[in-house]
Amino acid sequence: MYSDKENVNILTALLVGHGVRHAVVCPGSRNSAIVHNLNECPAINCHPVTDERSAAFCALGMCQATGEPVVVCVTSGTALLNVLPAVAEACYQHQPLVVVSADRPAQWIDQLDGQTLPQPGTLGRFVRKAVSLPEPRDGEERWYCNRLVNEALMACRREDGGPVHINVPLSEPLFDYTVESLPRERVISLYAPKAAPVDEAVIRDFEHAERSMVVVGQMAESPVLDAALEQLSAAGYAVLREPLSGNGRTARCLDEAVALVEDDDRYLPDCILYVGDTLVSKRARKYLRKARHARCWEVSPGGEPHDVLMNLTGVIQARPEDVLTQLRERSSHAFRDLWEAARTMGEEHQSRFEPPYSQFLAVKRLEEMSTEDDPRAVFHYANSTAVRLGCLYARHYIHCNRGVNGIEGSLSTAAGYSLVNDGRVYCVIGDLSFFYDQNALWNRNLRGNLRILLLNNGGGGIFYQLDGLQASGACDDLVAGRHRTTAEGICAGNDITYYPAHDATTLEVGLGALTRGHSDRPVVLEVFTRAEQDAALYRKYYELLKGKI
Incomplete structure (x- = not known):
């Protein structure tokens, strides 16, 4: 049985009609009618994620994996604001992320009612289309609701693609599930003719x-x-x-x-x-x-x-x-x-350069070992030093949230990708990015195909590669985020298999477990190095290349 909310039923029917097969859903009462419908619908797979920011990046990873629109469904209020980083990234990556937000009726916005803020237009220029659905009372309003959903779902595929926002105001009561089937809705198709020859x-x-x-x-x-x-x-x-x-x-x-x-x-x-x-x-x-x-x-x-x-x-x-x-x-x-x-x-x-124990060595050996063991594996590299090392050693396509270059969301994106892909998915990530996005691992549905190489040198290592910054007294604690945090407790709390590496020997053993070991849950190999030594080695690599040393 489906919800008795007509705009929710029209939305659900059109999501199916436009080929949506995956939805990342977040907890909430206002969006519960939408989540209920998505869960009832046999054509759509629901993936629960509690943290809305992580959920939106998880959906982004699913977009990357499938090449198709993926829904992230959130409740009203600040829940919607939390998806904005992923929406901005999806905008610049041209990914068809479909944000569906529940809302209070318009008459209760800015009236000191709970969990409300003006939601239409909140995601601004980062979405291709933003619509707010009516709660239909007659045939014309049902037509209008159908038209708005069609327009949004067409916009996410138009030209090179991009995110859209569908806002769904819902009046109480919210929890009546009395409709036996979804309505048969008009699906407006988008036909893009083949481009004409260039001048x-x-x-x-x-x-x-x-x-x-x-x-x-x-x-x-x-x-x-x-x-x-x-x-x-x-x-x-x-x-x-x-x-x-x-x-x-x-x-x-x-x-x-x-x-x-x-x-x-x-x-x-x-x-x-x-x-x-x-x-x-x-x-x-x-x-x-x-x-x-x-x-x-x-x-x-x-x-x-x-x-x-x-x-x-x-x-x-x-x-x-x-x-x-x-x-x-x-x-x-x-x-x-x-x-x-x-x-x-x-x-x-590059072939002659033999790095000592370092982040360099960790990425080099991961690429060599994974290529031997599973050349079809998918790689996600986080921003900053990680993706730069990936560009040095990867001999395959790599995913990276490079649209906005933010450190948040890289782990959640890889996690989302792994949920809709049965092959091995590696995520190479620095410590600040990992700890910032640790809620990506707060997900009971993650599987053993997600393998994480965590490069922990106690802070933002890339800041030590910037000439002149180390002269600042603020460099270590205030700019580079120096810390002593490890992932061991996070992994224990989320049932994640964990290995540490402190030298070349334990690195090799850990990489063997990361690339060849069996696990039903994700695996993390945390590689501990020193930021100053990693930065010095990075400089040495290019100085040797140019014959300066």
Whole structure:
């Protein structure tokens, strides 16, 4: 039996009609009618998470895993505000996160009633569409409710996708479940025709430029795009990208290659095709901004301009694959060969570099061992030092919440991914990010396929890589968040298998358990290092690369 709330029944029927299969649900009385319906509906799998911020990131991970809209359902009041970090991340990652919030009736907002605040519009510019449903009393209001839900669910898939907000005001009583079946609702379909060919003049300009370069930021995993980019490299184009955009040789050693050539203007392009979102490498962004007179065309499915390299000429509103597959082989491969030589030198340096016990060694050995044991495993890297180490050693696609680059939510995102994916899911995460998001582990439904490498050097290690900051007396305690916290108690309280590592020997044993050991619950390997030594090793890696030591 379903709720007697007509707007809730219309919403539920349309979620099913638009193909929603997963909902992360949070406790609350005002949203209980919605949660009840989602749980009653055979087509939707409900995943309970208590912490709303963690729940929204969990749903984001499910979006990444399935490529489909996923609901996060919260009650009224501040519960809605807690989802905003994940909504902002979903916005910049173009993920179809569907926020469903219960609400008091409009007449009781700002009237000193419990658990109320003005909810419509709360998520601001970070959602593609925000609607607040009526409580229908006649046929026209039922039509209006149907239309609003359709508009929101279409918006989350339109162009390159993004989050939406559906607010559901509900009058009391809330707990009557007397409706036998969901209504048959009109589903409005979205048909997106295939893009027209790009202007021939733009394509030919890029093909015939002396120093053409394709720069690829973070993108959803796509074997089709991987193949197209590797083919473009073979056709004579310089292709610069990272593992956040896919797999292949062109996704390796970007930072090393740029470090080798950053003082040499011969490597600057005169024509750039920019695809995707952000680059992790600050060094690459800084170097390419020196090409102030280059023509730069951005490929953007939504048509929004992003002048990240400070030389944007124009925007091509199209899917990347529709543009990249139109490029023909270049007559000269000389510029590509320059960059390939630099990339090869970076790969050779990386293969020769043998790090001592450190975060470097932990990530290097995890990548080596996991690739041997399970090459199909999925990797999530948290922000700051973790993702930078991932860009050094990963030879596969990596997920990262790089849209806003926040430290919150990385563990919850990986946890959500693991709930809808039966394969092994690794999360490589620093200590501040882990402890900030520890409620991700407060979930009885997590399974043994989630494996966590926790890099604990007692604070925000990346701050020790910033020249000049250590001269500040505030660096250790107030900026870097120096601490002595460990994950052992957190793991014990949440039934998580736990291993510590304090040296190279216990690291190797722990990595064996992390990658090969059986467990019905998640596994955490906590690697203890010192932040100053990790930062010194990071600097040494690049100094050796550039021949400075």
